[in-house]
Amino acid sequence: MIKGVNKQFIEVNDTGSRYFERVLLVIRPEFTSVPYEKLKGEAKKAISRMGEPETARRIQARNLSRMAIMRRKKLLRFIVSAIICTAGIILGAALSSLL
Numbered sequence: 001m002i003k004g005v006n007k008q009f010i011e012v013n014d015t016g017s018r019y020f021e022r023v024l025l026v027i028r029p030e031f032t033s034v035p036y037e038k039l040k041g042e043a044k045k046a047i048s049r050m051g052e053p054e055t056a057r058r059i060q061a062r063n064l065s066r067m068a069i070m071r072r073k074k075l076l077r078f079i080v081s082a083i084i085c086t087a088g089i090i091l092g093a094a095l096s097s098l099l
Contacts, residue, residue: 008032010043023047 008027
């Protein structure tokens with residue numbers, strides 16, 4: 001709810017966030033005479049400092065760790081397969097030399 005009838009806002013449509021489409025910021029009364037471009041620059045700085053929501057960061061970190069685990073498992077499967085194949089080749093060579 002907005003109180004007061006004489007508030008000035010600045011609207012930023014390009015937030016650079018995948019979560020937020022636009023941001024409305026209320027300008028403090030003592031800064032209403034500051035040029036628009038300066039206010040816009042300060043608004044963009046404030047938005048960039050906000051970052052992503054904490055839950056989004058946790059989800060992203062969890063997904064990255066899951067991807068790392070999957071890569072490790074895939075590499076481990078490859079190594080085990082290579083060892084089994086190598087052992088089969090060596091065993092086959094040893095058996096053929098015996099016969």
